Amino acid sequence: xxxxxxxxxxxxxxxxxxxxxxxxxxxxxxxxxxxxxxxxxxxxxxxxxxxxxxxxxxxxxxxxxxxxxxxxxxxxxxxxxxxxxxxxxxxxxxxxxxxxxxxxxxxxxxxxxxxxxxxxxxxxxxxxxxxxxxxxxxxxxxxxxxxxxxxxxxxxxxxxxxxxxxxxxxxxxxxxxxxxxxxxxxxxxxxxxxxxxxxxxxxxxxxxxxxxxxxxxxxxxxxxxxxxxxxxxxxxxxxxxxxxxxxxxxxxxxxxxxxxxxxxxxxxxxxxxxxxxxxxxxxxxxxxxxxxxxxxxxxxxxxxxxxxxxxxxxxxxxxxxxxxxxxxxxxxxxxxxxxxxxxxxxxxxxxxxxxxxxxxxxxxxxxxxxxxxxxxxxxxxxxxxxxxxxxxxxxxx
Amino acid sequence: xxxxxxxxxxxxxxxxxxxxxxxxxxxxxxxxxxxxxxxxxxxxxxxxxxxxxxxxxxxxxxxxxxxxxxxxxxxxxxxxxxxxxxxxxxxxxxxxxxxxxxxxxxxxxxxxxxxxxxxxxxxxxxxxxxxxxxxxxxxxxxxxxxxxxxxxxxxxxxxxxxxxxxxxxxxx
Numbered sequence: 001x002x003x004x005x006x007x008x009x010x011x012x013x014x015x016x017x018x019x020x021x022x023x024x025x026x027x028x029x030x031x032x033x034x035x036x037x038x039x040x041x042x043x044x045x046x047x048x049x050x051x052x053x054x055x056x057x058x059x060x061x062x063x064x065x066x067x068x069x070x071x072x073x074x075x076x077x078x079x080x081x082x083x084x085x086x087x088x089x090x091x092x093x094x095x096x097x098x099x100x101x102x103x104x105x106x107x108x109x110x111x112x113x114x115x116x117x118x119x120x121x122x123x124x125x126x127x128x129x130x131x132x133x134x135x136x137x138x139x140x141x142x143x144x145x146x147x148x149x150x151x152x153x154x155x156x157x158x159x160x161x162x163x164x165x166x167x168x169x170x171x172x173x174x175x176x177x178x179x180x181x182x183x184x185x186x187x188x189x190x191x192x193x194x195x196x197x198x199x200x201x202x203x204x205x206x207x208x209x210x211x212x213x214x215x216x217x218x219x220x221x222x223x224x225x226x227x228x229x230x231x232x233x234x235x236x237x238x239x240x241x242x243x244x245x246x247x248x249x250x251x252x253x254x255x256x257x258x259x260x261x262x263x264x265x266x267x268x269x270x271x272x273x274x275x276x277x278x279x280x281x282x283x284x285x286x287x288x289x290x291x292x293x294x295x296x297x298x299x300x301x302x303x304x305x306x307x308x309x310x311x312x313x314x315x316x317x318x319x320x321x322x323x324x325x326x327x328x329x330x331x332x333x334x335x336x337x338x339x340x341x342x343x344x345x346x347x348x349x350x351x352x353x354x355x356x357x358x359x360x361x362x363x364x365x366x367x368x369x370x371x372x373x374x375x376x377x378x379x380x381x382x383x384x385x386x387x388x389x390x391x392x393x394x395x396x397x
Numbered sequence: 398x399x400x401x402x403x404x405x406x407x408x409x410x411x412x413x414x415x416x417x418x419x420x421x422x423x424x425x426x427x428x429x430x431x432x433x434x435x436x437x438x439x440x441x442x443x444x445x446x447x448x449x450x451x452x453x454x455x456x457x458x459x460x461x462x463x464x465x466x467x468x469x470x471x472x473x474x475x476x477x478x479x480x481x482x483x484x485x486x487x488x489x490x491x492x493x494x495x496x497x498x499x500x501x502x503x504x505x506x507x508x509x510x511x512x513x514x515x516x517x518x519x520x521x522x523x524x525x526x527x528x529x530x531x532x533x534x535x536x537x538x539x540x541x542x543x544x545x546x547x548x549x550x551x552x553x554x555x556x557x558x559x560x561x562x563x564x565x566x567x568x569x
């Protein structure tokens with residue numbers, strides 16, 4: 001599951017990745033014509049809308065791409081850097097940058113691009129930007145109240161507006177297409193040429209159909225989480241699914257065995273109940289945790305046997321099926337759930353007049369377990385919920 | 398030799414978008430540019446006046462955020478170095494390498510130089526307030542649908558259109 005940094009790709013290798021990504025970034029910008037200020041500012045005078053087209057196309061593709069990764073469970077969005085929102089700072093900063101755009105003819109990324117191919121004005125622009133940062137740094141006491149005002153955290157726009165992500169994305173796409181159409185009309189008028197603003201060349205039809213296929217695929221292949229949730233709604237399916245089980249006796253034995261470090265309990269009860277009674281070697285887990293990158297690590301620890309527990313076996317089965325479908329290995333469930341465990345072990349009433357040897361052993365073992373386990377539970381300092389370490393990457397500028 | 402044409406803007410946009418998705422998938426963060434300029438500015442001031450940076454709040458906060466390493470050991474510094482290389486190679490292939498000061502048809506070199514410098518300064522200040530520039534805040538912000546990023550994006554375009562009329566002599 002993404003992001004690949006820092007688990008798959010180390011932080012040092014990440015610098016090399018940055019360099020490679022930068023090379024591609026620079027090459028695309030340069031090929032698109034972002035290395036000349038005349039083309040860049042054309043957007044604001046109506047003679048060349050290249051920037052608008054490239055920028056909005058890229059934004060839309062990236063936005064939908066990230067949604068796709070999320071949809072198919074390929075990335076944990078909680079770990080992705082979302083630019084923080086400081087309302088006034090964002091607006092004032094943006095307007096200053098806009099002014100800088102029409103005065104200077106570049107933005108920082110494009111100026112680097114232009115400087116690379118020898119544009120002297122771009123080099124001067126970069127020098128100016130360095131001075132600008134120093135001015136900000138020296139004048140920080142003046143800027144600080146504005147810089148830190150109206151801190152909204154890191155919300156995403158559809159959350160701020162209170163609408164669904166899909167509808168928001170749809171609005172942005174429609175807005176983008178409208179902007180492309182409108183830009184072409186303005187461009188024609190300013191440059192006094194007559195080109196149809198909508199041209200159905202194979203090229204554009206191709207790009208549009210890729211978009212439509214992607215959108216359609218999202219309907220055909222439902223979101224991973226939603227589809228798994230739906231599968232486990234079917235009780236017959238859940239009951240007949242093959243899962244490894246563990247008897248309450250074995251569970252009790254391994255719970256008492258201090259040497260046994262392979263045994264690990266994944267507890268799916270509500271947090272309230274968990275804090276009231278938590279077993280040693282156990283971690284509180286939720287359904288959502290299974291779809292998150294960090295908490296999920298505990299399930300993939302090598303050699304550990306994960307015993308899923310809940311009050312009833314049906315819940316255990318559901319969770320275990322989801323985990324198995326997500327690719328987790330060595331998952332077992334406690335037979336009969338914790339209810340059975342409580343009845344057979346914690347509230348054990350010895351079998352009177354044991355007839356067979358088995359019954360006698362059971363009597364002996366369960367009586368002992370009944371004494372020891374409550375003490376273990378009492379002494380166990382609740383490990384609490386699985387740690388949701390939000391190691392968000394520090395990004396932005 | 399004739400200069401080659403620029404790429405179709407929609408194709409460039411799709412490629413750029415895919416690159417951004419790949420970047421987010423691999424690193425968990427988007428693209429950027431002004432952050433690297435900030436790193437260089439901080440390094441320069443630190444080198445020239447180390448006692449000054451130790452006593453100024455902005456540099457202290459910067460140091461706290463980027464603890465334990467030089468400001469130049471920064472993802473964006475590497476990325477922007479890549480941009481330089483990539484753009485240079487692209488310019489080389491397409492025959493666009495040339496030392497040249499580009500300006501509008503009705504303006505002087507002196508005005509263009511002043512404009513570029515002042516424009517740069519404005520971006521330096523603005524990108525700090527906006528917590529990113531067109532790449533880091535607007536484009537990457539749009540990719541993850543960040544509220545702040547999208548607001549900054551609209552503010553940049555709104556600001557540019559607001560002031561465009563007054564600086565038209567620079568360009569047309």
